[in-house]
Amino acid sequence: MMRAKRNGHVLVLTGVGGHIATPGMALHSAAQWALEGFCDSVAYEVAPFNVKVTIVQPNMEVGVLSNKVVFAPQLPQYDSGQNPAPGPRDILCNVVGYHPEEELDESGERMEEGIVSRFPELSTESADRLVLETVHALTAIGGHENPPARHIVGNEGVQNVKDKLKTVSEELEDFIEASLSADGAYERTEASRGESVEKAT
Known part of the structure; x- marks a missing residue:
């Protein structure tokens, strides 16, 4: 329907576990990472139809305390x-x-x-507050002209994801030479193959 109308916005509710793995929750993390990989791929597929896809990542507490x-x-x-x-x-x-x-x-x-x-023992007030946080996050970006690919809900989740991305960036820089050297090794291999072909001819 969205493709036919060439307009739409798909919101997928996952969690910060799609960014940050948690000890003792390997299957949970794997399921969320798989869902997010699926959504990333679909986002590219439907983009030509002007359909947006946003992954909404509430704090882990939202998923745990509401199920x-x-x-x-x-x-x-x-x-x-x-x-x-x-x-x-x-x-x-x-x-x-x-x-x-x-x-x-x-x-x-x-x-x-x-x-x-x-089931978690939550007061009605606490349960409502958890739900309202996520509802607010959804309504804040729903239908936005240029929505984010990922929308993280809550201060704790934002900080945890920032820390994770900072660590990934630092590790990338620490081993950047080793990463780029693979390209050099490939180029040297291709060059040596070319020389062998020239000598053979």
Whole structure:
């Protein structure tokens, strides 16, 4: 329909996880990065039809606090007592007010491990505020003549993405010679092949 009208704006809701990987959330990060790669490709495809695509990235809290949180059994290698890397499991447990490893059955014994889920315990006011932040972000750019390819919601998300991009830029500069040397190696290889051909003829 948008292609036929040669006008439109597609808004895709993902999260800052599309920019920043989080320990313990590899599958979540992979899914968001895949979706964003898909959207980037589609954006180029529909641009000739005057259709814009914007990826909206709310803070991670928006996605976590507005959805059911699913807990799988904790792998011992990633237990906070064994692994110093910060993991979201403890944070999520605190958010929903539920710790699967501490749950006891009616007899007071620890329950068998399994997959369990809980909704975050949020007040109506807090839930409304989270939703309104995202709604405001959507309405601020929806229908804009020249919308951004990515729109990050919230101060924390903006700062985290800035830090990530700064790190990527610094690493690129640190290894720029090694990166560009690959082009030189290719050119030298092509030159040597040319010399061999000339000698052969």
